[in-house]
Amino acid sequence: MTLNFYKYLLFVTIIISRFSFSQDIEYYWSGAISDNSTTIVFATSSEAKVKIQYSDDSRFRKRTKFSKTVNTDTELNYFSKIALDDLNPNTDYYYRFSVNGIIKKDKDLMGRFKTPSDEPFSFKVTLATCATTGSNNPVFDRIREEESLFYLMLGDFHYGNIYKDCEQNFLAHYRSVLGSKKQSKLYQSTPIAYMWDDHDYGPNNSSGLSPNQDGDIACQSEARQAYQSYVPHYTLSFGQGDTLISQSFNIGRLKFILSDLRSEKIRPLFIGDCETQDASDCEKIMAGSNFGTPDHLQWFKNELLDAKRKNQAVVWLSSFPFISTPDLSWFNCDDENTIQTVEGFECDDHDNWGWYPEERENIANFIKENDIAICIVSGDAHMSAIDDGTNSDYASGGGAPIPVFHAGPLDRTPSLKGGPYSHGRSGIRGQYGIMDVLDDGGDQICITWTVKNYEGELVYNEIGEIMQYSFCLQL
Incomplete structure (x- = not known):
């Protein structure tokens, strides 16, 4: 087989891999807000390593942080939760997910919330x-x-x-x-x-x-x-x-x-x-x-x-x-x-x-x-x-x-x-x-x-x- 064919095969594999990952986050919602924290619950379609990227900048270009990484597994039906506990009062926040090292940048996979004042x-x-x-x-x-x-x-x-x-x-x-x-x-x-x-x-x-x-x-x-x-x-x-x-x-x-x-x-x-x-x-x-x-x-x-x-x-x-x-x-x-x-x-x-x-x-x-x-x-x-x-x-x-x-x-x-x-x-x-x-x-x-x-x-x-x-x- 030619080198070009292997390059093509590698390209297709990457595309398929990226497409398959696009649905890893099946559900997510937030709650338990306070002036400095919130909790986010989410589910993946299969076992995965997940962390949350969050910022007060909706474009995630400034003041961006990452949560700890958690694993989703069959024991909890691929559900898990992450608490964000270093937030500022009275601030709009945006969050998205990093799944197996890939940040999900789809707009329909971005959540938001506002912390109350203290x-x-x-x-x-x-x-x-x-x-x-x-x-x-x-x-x-x-x-x-x-x-x-x-x-x-x-x-x-x-x-x-x-x-x-x-x-x-x-x-x-x-x-x-x-x-x-x-x-x-x-x-x-x-x-x-x-x-x-x-x-x-x-x-x-x-x-x-x-x-x-x-x-x-x-x-x-x-x-x-x-x-x-x-x-x-x-x-x-x-x-x-x-x-x-x-x-x-x-x-x-x-x-x-x-x-x-x-x-x-x-x-x-x-x-x-x-x-x-x-x-x-x-x-x-x-x-x-x-x-x-x-x-x-x-x-x-x-x-x-x-x-x-x-x-x-x-x-x-x-x-x-x-x-x-x-x-x-x-x-x-x-x-x-x-x-x-x-x-x-x-x-x-x-x-x-x-x-x-x-x-x-x-x-x-x-x-x-x-x-x-x-x-x-x-x-x-x-x-x-x-x-x-x-x-x-x-x-x-x-x-x-x-x-x-x-x-x-x-x-x-x-x-x-x-x-x-x-x-x-x-x-x-x-x-x-x-x-x-x-x-x-x-x-x-x-x-x-x-x-x-x-x-x-x-x-x-x-x-x-x-x-x-x-x-x-x-x-």
């Missing part, structure tokens, strides 16, 4: 809940176009309803979401903070138990492991491993508390004649708990006190409706949702705080007694709704009115839950929320909540009023 400042957060797995709804483009500091995912990131074949199913659903064209563009340009609800933790109305009406734990461990492996989350307050994924973080003078109200949830327990239509002899013998354990609830209270000591206001993510009528004793559960265990009867329904009135009152009393500046953002319900505190005061004798905001659904059939809500509701597919935070360093933080639709238009409630509410939290 002083009191004003900023925007987008927030929403409930999307069909892998949804490509235009609402995700509208959220991206808001250019918010971060996107707060309120739960039901996917609708896997997973209770068997756990590891494979969680991997498939995360891949489906991150592979969506419109969602991936959002996550590559806007950092995320995310807490699951029922459909992305387990089946509908999930607790720590399985839906098989046998009292056994189903995919609890696998759900936690998948979240820890595939999501760019903040430091988990209970550590890594088979435990709660609750977390908190500070942006400016706001503390965000993301409470895991699913994976240790304990439903109320009843005994007696609970299977008849008129369950008059069905007695409630144990109150339920969304936090699940005393340690978890105490962690939440400690986070509230920490915010108080540091002169911060609190945004609490309760993944399902806080405003709902208390139900202290009546079982009122149909056959399909009745779960019988050796201890008694539970109901796989009534999935709101009204079914847990004792714990809700306990929390409200604590907020009242300690004068906590707080608002609540929630998911689960396929609607948007706003309450100014008129209907959310569950403290003994009153005294704990809390503003409440539901934002959604992203891409699910509308449904209305809880209430009443002072500023009304909207049950339209393709909705999201905006939280504009105004902080000038004074003795209050002011917040405006707004609902928009998949066309970026303002949304109106049932009586034709714009769904928007402004309020201030006193520090």
Whole structure:
């Protein structure tokens, strides 16, 4: 063979090699932003050595740095994560990947984010809940176009309803979401903070138990492991491993508390004649708990006190409706949702705080007694709704009115839950929320909540009023 042929063969080999590498990064997204750090999670198509190049120059010509190198392997399905912890506050950053020594310069493989200020400042957060797995709804483009500091995912990131074949199913659903064209563009340009609800933790109305009406734990461990492996989350307050994924973080003078109200949830327990239509002899013998354990609830209270000591206001993510009528004793559960265990009867329904009135009152009393500046953002319900505190005061004798905001659904059939809500509701597919935070360093933080639709238009409630509410939290 001629020398020219070998040169041609070498040229073709190089071209094929470069082309094959062009798809090495399959998914990537960022989260856990702070004034000096962020976390980037990514996946490759096969085993690879990866590091991240990052800079405040979008052309990567100045002030360019590289992260450490990590390996992706089959054990974690080629997912890995890298923390960047030497960033400057209030700075736009750009990042791209070096895979097996080759820097990926494709524009669609470049991510970006902005670090928050390390002083009191004003900023925007987008927030929403409930999307069909892998949804490509235009609402995700509208959220991206808001250019918010971060996107707060309120739960039901996917609708896997997973209770068997756990590891494979969680991997498939995360891949489906991150592979969506419109969602991936959002996550590559806007950092995320995310807490699951029922459909992305387990089946509908999930607790720590399985839906098989046998009292056994189903995919609890696998759900936690998948979240820890595939999501760019903040430091988990209970550590890594088979435990709660609750977390908190500070942006400016706001503390965000993301409470895991699913994976240790304990439903109320009843005994007696609970299977008849008129369950008059069905007695409630144990109150339920969304936090699940005393340690978890105490962690939440400690986070509230920490915010108080540091002169911060609190945004609490309760993944399902806080405003709902208390139900202290009546079982009122149909056959399909009745779960019988050796201890008694539970109901796989009534999935709101009204079914847990004792714990809700306990929390409200604590907020009242300690004068906590707080608002609540929630998911689960396929609607948007706003309450100014008129209907959310569950403290003994009153005294704990809390503003409440539901934002959604992203891409699910509308449904209305809880209430009443002072500023009304909207049950339209393709909705999201905006939280504009105004902080000038004074003795209050002011917040405006707004609902928009998949066309970026303002949304109106049932009586034709714009769904928007402004309020201030006193520090």
